[in-house]
Amino acid sequence: MKKLPIGIQSIHKILSKGDYVYVDKTDFIEKLIGEGSPYYFISRPRRFGKSLFLNTLEEVFKGNKELFKGCAIYNSGYKWEKHPVIYLDFSQIESTTPEELENDLKDILQEIGQSYGLPSPTHSSLKAQLRKLVIGLAKQNRVVILVDEYDQPIINHLSKPSIAEKNREVLKRFFSTLKSLDRYLEFGFITGISKFSHVSLFSGLNNLNDITMDPKYAGMMGYTDEEVKKHFSEEVKAIAFERGETSEEKVFEEVKVWYNGYRFSRTPLCVYNPFSTLNFMSKKETAGYWYSTGTPSFLIDQLKKYPKSMISLDGTTARKDELTDISSLEKIDLKALMYQAGYFTVQDYNPTSKRYYLGLPNKEVRTAFMDSLVEHFTDEVDVRESEKFAKALETYQIDILFEHIKTGFSSFPYPVFAGAKEYTYQAMLLSMLYGMGFDLLSERLTNTGRIDVVLEVEKATYILELKLDGSSKAALKQIQEKGYFKPYMHKKKEIAIIGANFSSDTRNISDWEGELLSPSGKTIRPLFKEDSSVLESVQKGLEDAKNGRLNTIDPKEFDG
Structure with a gap:
């Protein structure tokens, strides 16, 4: 090799x-x-x-x-x-x-x-x-x-x-x-x-x-799909063997989703990021190789300086002259800057209007760019807060987590979510959860579909399904009907299944519903938004009792 x-x-x-x-x-x-x-x-x-x-x-x-x-x-x-x-x-x-x-x-x-x-x-x-x-x-x-x-x-x-x-x-x-x-x-x-x-x-x-x-x-720099399959077949075969995969096509598809998608002309030819592709073949795992070689500080500076000029991360349109020329250094056109720097790419072309449709090219850029936005537009979470969120999920105080996420979403300039699709909200949520110290799996493939988010804490496994302008009830029902929890029953931990809905009107989480399952997958009880406040009241009552203030505990709070 x-x-x-x-x-x-x-x-x-x-x-x-x-x-x-x-x-x-x-x-x-x-x-x-x-x-x-x-x-x-x-x-x-x-x-x-x-x-x-x-x-x-x-x-x-x-x-x-x-x-x-x-x-x-x-x-x-x-x-x-x-x-x-x-x-x-x-x-x-x-x-x-x-x-x-x-x-x-x-x-x-x-x-x-x-x-x-x-x-x-x-x-x-x-x-x-x-x-x-x-x-x-x-x-x-x-x-x-x-x-x-x-x-x-x-x-x-x-x-x-x-x-x-x-x-x-x-x-x-x-x-x-x-x-x-x-x-x-x-x-x-x-x-x-x-x-x-x-x-x-x-x-x-x-x-x-x-x-x-x-x-x-268009194919002069970067690797075409044909070139990747021709020149890296041995590396892909070795990766598939190491993972125990029966099909090398799964590995090729993974590389494509993460590193392909750059299109530089009106014709449909796309190329892979060569630096990231080489690193994947070497290290045998997906990561933000290209992005991590230098954070786009000049781009983030422009976004912070002119937040009202931000454009939807799910795309915009532009003429060729708008993409290929920057005339003012005082206020740079963000469409041109994001395209030229590689954070946007051509996704389609309309020969009648001669306009290009732009968007984020692949999973590497989407994931890493969301991480940068979270880092620069939300308050950082320190280690102590990370422990607080983990403990909250151990005791199913889910509202504590979602309230923090809502605060984070509200801190982003509103144009970030203009015309946003479901996967943009999902990617932003994942970035926030990573920032809160959680180890996550996203889009976990099962024999019945893809799980949006899997989150592990010491005593429980969380499975989240996300919807945009739908309903949390429908999201929860999807987890139940497709049995997304079944691959995690062997862990001998309780399983919390959560359906959450984002609203494009408020650009935030609108509601959630949950259910707690036993390690064998049987329903124990619903998870309520009140779980957090009830537990806090009980804990306060116990503390009061310890200090001789027994009359502060309301027996009704122990109902159920």
């Missing part, structure tokens, strides 16, 4: 010994070069293979043909002419201040020149230094310019618009220089997460071809 190239951005390391899995994308390089357009731009979310693709371009333009033996481009007829390459990775360039950004760029340009044997420039401006470098390298052959994450000096400072604006001006002056150097340039490829207008990247290079939403290049 080949090694998995997790986090590797060097195509030489992946291909040189042939011991890494490589999903070949070199046919796209042949297409780019053969199309005749000399300069390209593409926007893709972080960790989507942009850096590896640029490094692949670099090795191709340096003429390293033998490295690509067995790849699509090797026998394509490409001439493998050697070109000097200027490679700029802005994720590695300091940009805390515009002065720092400019000085670091100068240092990198000087290092590139020295690597090609050019003399070091003296007392040159940034524009002059770039111009001298390109002209000097062009004496060897026409120059290729590759720019990775050009927008990092802006994105990293969205919470400080004054710095972001000044950094944008540095980039504008820098990239405007390339327009006058066109006769020395062979090819250019520029990547980023977002497309910010008013950077001369777009106004200076008149022939820059933005292929971000071009159907021809």
Whole structure:
């Protein structure tokens, strides 16, 4: 079984010994070069293979043909002419201040020149230094310019618009220089997460071809369904064997639900997040791998700064120009930001209105994004409160749990739930329960259906079924009729089955009903909303009795 190239951005390391899995994308390089357009731009979310693709371009333009033996481009007829390459990775360039950004760029340009044997420039401006470098390298052959994450000096400072604006001006002056150097340039490829207008990247290079939403290049970064099944069959077979699964299709379906769903054009082709897919194949379990590599602080900052601008997590519509351009740093269009950053993706396209329908791409993003919203918009639950909720469920004081959840839901800006579907409420509830310290199972598959939530405490198992604009009675009946509790009868613990209903009008839990079952699945008694207040009264009465105040206990409270 080949090694998995997790986090590797060097195509030489992946291909040189042939011991890494490589999903070949070199046919796209042949297409780019053969199309005749000399300069390209593409926007893709972080960790989507942009850096590896640029490094692949670099090795191709340096003429390293033998490295690509067995790849699509090797026998394509490409001439493998050697070109000097200027490679700029802005994720590695300091940009805390515009002065720092400019000085670091100068240092990198000087290092590139020295690597090609050019003399070091003296007392040159940034524009002059770039111009001298390109002209000097062009004496060897026409120059290729590759720019990775050009927008990092802006994105990293969205919470400080004054710095972001000044950094944008540095980039504008820098990239405007390339327009006058066109006769020395062979090819250019520029990547980023977002497309910010008013950077001369777009106004200076008149022939820059933005292929971000071009159907021809929709599968250029990320893995298609076909590629996942072709290149990771051995890993999936090993995972299925380890789990005791008889069908590998179940594993493939799990990967698809969690990591597929990214669509970058009007055509229906979707791709998997490559970073998360590789991590799943390595660690053999689902988790928020992509999301955990860097919380979207710039996005959360925008959501907190402009809460009324929040858009439904279950989707919105937009024109192409609304998605591919951000002009104002003061108030960024959240649709564009969420799409470009990878938290929204295309889910459908209407050719008549030419509008794109957007939504969260998959379970990884939905789960992790909900967790972030809970963390940033609700009060954090400390360890002591977590213990309080666990003890409440041990004694079936369910209202204590639901009242806290209601408070949490009420703290979210109302647009979060505009047009929300049932699974959004469910995901938000799960995130809150995780935050309260519970270990959960969600959408547990049984032979009669899927259980929404399974929650374990020491003395009881809780099974929750959730409805939106339905009824808690119907939810509880579904648990009873489908026997969702049966797989948990072997635990020899009491089982609490709860049906809960969310209201889209109040954007909160409207009511719940419950029943307590014996370990064998027989009904012991209904669970009431009054259980909590009765128990609290009894406990208070016992405390009063202990202190000699026997007359405070009302015998009626012991009814039933």
